[in-house]
Amino acid sequence: MIEQPKSSALSEQIKSLIEWLASYGGKDTGGVTRLLYDDAWRSAQRAIEAKMKEIGLAARYDDAGNLFGRLEGREAAAKVILTGSHVDTVADGGKYDGAYGIVAALAAAEYLKNRYGAPRKPIEVVSLCEEEGSRFPLTYWGSGNITGVRNRESIERAADAAGIPFEQAMRGAGFGLGRHPRPKRGDLECFIELHIEQGEVLEREGRAVGVVSHIVGQRRYEITVRGESNHAGTTPMRWRRDAMHTAAELIGLLMRRARADKTGLVATVGRMEAKPNVGNVIAREVTFSLDVRHSDAETIRAFCEESFGECEAIAAEHGTTLEYLKWMDEPPVAMDERLRRAAEEVLEREGISHLTMTSGAGHDSQIFGTFCPTALLFVPSRGGVSHSPAEFTETEDLERGVRLLIDLLHRLAY
Known part of the structure; x- marks a missing residue:
């Protein structure tokens, strides 16, 4: 010994x-x-x-x-x-x-x-x-x-x-x-x-x-929502292409889907950047992080693909577009x-x-x-x-x- x-x-x-x-x-x-x-x-x-x-x-x-x-x-x-x-x-x-x-x-x-x-x-x-x-x-x-x-x-x-x-x-x-x-x-x-x-x-x-x-396993993304900047007081809600409003709905969707998973999957949005980041201007662009983890690679893949399909529909409703940068994919x-x-x-x-x-x-x-x-x-x-x-x-x-x-x-x- x-x-x-x-x-x-x-x-x-x-x-x-x-x-x-x-x-x-x-x-x-x-x-x-x-x-x-x-x-x-x-x-x-x-x-x-x-x-x-x-x-x-x-x-x-x-x-x-x-x-x-x-x-x-x-x-x-x-x-x-x-x-x-x-x-x-x-x-x-x-x-x-x-x-x-x-x-x-x-x-x-x-x-x-x-x-x-x-x-x-x-x-x-x-x-x-x-x-x-x-x-x-x-x-x-x-x-x-x-x-x-x-x-x-x-x-x-x-x-x-x-x-x-x-x-x-x-x-x-x-x-x-x-x-x-x-x-x-x-x-x-x-x-x-x-x-x-x-x-x-x-x-x-x-x-x-x-x-x-x-x-x-882990996947990490940078998700960018692109819309259009405009005046916060003179632009009616129905005509806005608000990147921040879109991002908020997307994050809510992702968190609801993660909480509904019963197999141990976790998802986190920990960082957000807005442009122009001014209180009285509609955001033209918002980028947020997404971190998804699980012990099964297929579960991660399915969560991301199914969630992103729903995200696209939400973005379209708001007249905004999405871009996904997957910068980490570890099995x-x-x-x-x-x-x-x-x-x-x-x-x-x-x-x-x-x-x-x-x-x-x-x-x-x-x-x-x-x-x-x-x-x-x-x-x-x-x-x-x-x-x-x-x-x-x-x-x-x-x-x-x-x-x-x-x-x-x-x-x-x-």
Whole structure:
């Protein structure tokens, strides 16, 4: 049986590392903002790079901006055991989302190196450059480059809200210039991601750890309604081509259809932009987001196609037109059965309560899961709150997750 670190020391280390990483992009609200290639992102990656070197890992970037810290293995031909998560955040997000997986991997690798020396197979800690899609309309840029599902063609027309092209931002951060190795990997044995749940299932069920069996599929759209601007006081209601009125009816329809589904489908409209966005002018154009998720790809497809058919009829009634930009379409992905069972064996041996569950949130494991054997493990989130400064996980739960990761890495690499 593996010898584990002392509880008090590990707890203090994890708390310290969480606060340390949260200081890069930390806000007065208590939240964190690190958007792909911005100043806070660059500072965080440089700090993690220095931490990797400090604990004895060989650090390097790839040309997308992913950062790796390698604990070299004794077997020259062995494939890599990769573990970590994403360094980027949503705007004013929590300090645990993504960051926990990185600092947990750092703590686990440091402990294993100091206690057991070089592993048989190399272990790499990864700080993935991007997962959230918070700055550009593209998700999983980090894991997508490693697995080959994202490339330069994926970003040709992408720009952020300020109009800065993706390519320009990447080059400004020192990537995409050929100075670092190409991101695509062919040497991975598996990927293990430790993450906060971002939901309240574990807390409500009274379980300490979630072992994920599947990650739901997701579609994300930008839906634009086009009408005609006119005077708010002199244009009779019956003659209007009001993009805002249309958008309101479309959103109501989408939410009613989602609430009527009894299979677990969820749909969200979280962002809206209006033009000219003036209180006494009829809106000529409204763009809103749509996020649809379910564990079955056919259910997602049917919901979108049937809903959009009804949306077209509503738009026609208002004399408006619709345009759909589908910028994300990720299918449901199963996690590796062997790795899942290995995690469950550790938890059962230690008498730790756990739950086999589906992830309703997308994660980098969704991308790795179609590329190499992948495990996704959850620790509880208090109140299920995430993507918020109020995001919180008890230190005891954070520590428990790191201990599980240490055990799994030892089993796989040593």
